[in-house]
Amino acid sequence: MVLADMSSELSGRVAIVTGGASGIGAASAALLAAAGATVIVADLQEAGGPESGAGRFVAHDVASEDSWKALLADVLGREGRLDIMVNNAGISGGPGNIETTTVENWQQVQAIDSEGVFLGSKYAIEGMKKTGPGKPAIKGSIVNVSSIAGLIGGAGPTAYTAAKGAVRLMSKSVALYCAEQKYDIRCNSVHPGGVDTAIFNPLWQAMGHEQGKAFIGARHPIGRMSEPSELGEIILFLASDRSSFMTGAEIAADGGITAGLMRRSLLAPS
């Protein structure tokens, strides 16, 4: 396969990035746009950071099914198609271990981190299937942002760890279903280690940004945290045809954390 010029590789394709106003989502939106895709940034908050302006902003709550219906109608109405769905929006839910996590916290985290990805995958398939006659055949890609907390037990709060474990398996089931139905839609999960984003704001406030980054970085074999763009590159790869034989796969981008034996939990005692 001859790879197209980077700036036109995804031209004509439409991508939705949930949580695209900040962090990993913003970096992914910028890279998808740079590769030629039309990007919809679907987020609760409008982008304000340096990476904003990658795409059209649509106010969206991933936990609300009505919001998904409205978003899909909007995108199919305006852009007329859907090719790429990045289910990235997520919250940590704050500290919480098995003894301190409340039912309320559990349900809030599941609603965004697990049900939000479920709804995002479901409506992605609906939208991609509607990208039909008269338009080039669909080559859909769903990228679900899980976490190393979806692989191991010591990398996140209790409710978050369960939700990310659900996303890992859901992604495989979605992949197998789309393959069985011959939809030409792939689905994969990404499992980041520590990435320097606003999700760590409470830690930055407690320790200072540089010290906090060093503290989390030291827990990675590679000795540092990731920048959001490093995750964006992986999401771009999974969104594009470069990964056309990958479906149901899990990609850890974690500076080596899950490759070997971890000396300490990533978590400060909570």
Added chain:
Amino acid sequence: MPRLDGKVVLLSGGASGIGAATARLVVGEGGKAVLADRDEAKGRALAEALGAAAHFVPLDVVQEPSWQAAVAATTEKFGALHGLLNAAGVGVRNTIEDCTLEEYRRINDINSLGTFLGCKSAIGAMKEAGGGSIVNISSVLGLRGAAHAMAYSASKGAVRTLTKNVALHCAQMKYNIRCNSVHPGYIDTPMIAPRLEQNAGNMTGRQSLEELHPLGRLGRAEEVAHMILFLLSNESTFSTGSEFVCDGGLTA
């Protein structure tokens, strides 16, 4: 010496299938079994049949107060809590396209919120007992996806990582409480009975499931119960946060 000498075990889903088979082994190995289930008739009947070392408490795993009451009833009846089996669960077939949000939430509530609440509610009493062992039933579908069990496999994936999170927390806190997950293949219990009736092509439902397993048959509830018994007993004291697969070779 019996393998569970005097240990008190609370079993959600204890009225049927894997939970019921485990309750029988617990009593047979000198332990006390508290069967906790929303199926009162079946649970009470089994507890009576098992005699003085068994007891039944009604439980709805999605309600935290119901779990707290079950733990309190256990320590009141038998004086302590050493073991917890989270076996209550529902098996439902659906796909990413036909599953509704309500259905996704219902399955995840019973299978994963229910297991979370079981762990959370039991830890206090286990600390008082000087330690304990929690066994969470996930599934092979907590390890591998399935096109037609989307919500179920998501809920079992949650149980897999939840188990590791609980194990590491208890280890860090030096509670002497272990927590492991069990991943059965298809086991011949009431849960899968409807599927055994559904013919698939020229195969019976049973044959189509048997065929998935290299051993060429379905598992028996007792076979999973023996793995759980090991995890509840002091024979497994160096195992925590681990995945115990019992699947006739399915994931090999």
